[in-house]
Amino acid sequence: MIVVLKSHATKDSPEFRELMAFLSQKPGISLRVHEEVGALVTLTEVYLIGDTSAFDPHEIETLPGVERVVSIEEDYRILGRHPGKSRRRKLQQAVGAGLPRLPGE
Numbered sequence: 874m875i876v877v878l879k880s881h882a883t884k885d886s887p888e889f890r891e892l893m894a895f896l897s898q899k900p901g902i903s904l905r906v907h908e909e910v911g912a913l914v915t916l917t918e919v920y921l922i923g924d925t926s927a928f929d930p931h932e933i934e935t936l937p938g939v940e941r942v943v944s945i946e947e948d949y950r951i952l953g954r955h956p957g958k959s960r961r962r963k964l965q966q967a968v969g970a971g972l973p974r975l976p977g978e
Contacts, residue, residue: 874925875943876933878917888938
């Protein structure tokens with residue numbers, strides 16, 4: 874799950890501290906903060922790493938400073954690096970016969 878903050882909600886803002894306090898109480902996840910600094914705007918995102926399936930995105934969206942919440946579904950995680958899963962095999966299943974097999978597959 875990715876929480877995208879409004880441009881005024883930077884790492885130093887009270888909104889950011891409130892959000893982090895709220896999210897840090899959620900069991901079974903870790904948080905990673907990412908900032909992209911542009912010429913006019915700084916974009917801050919908080920990545921929730923772990924099982925977020927029980928989280929209500931609307932509850933997080935109502936917190937001050939939150940612009941939107943993006944849930945990452947299993948379909949989009951196929952290309953990620955997840956232990957025990959063959960990325961290439963999943964990609965082949967997703968695109969069908971259009972991806973050639975490598976030697977040893």
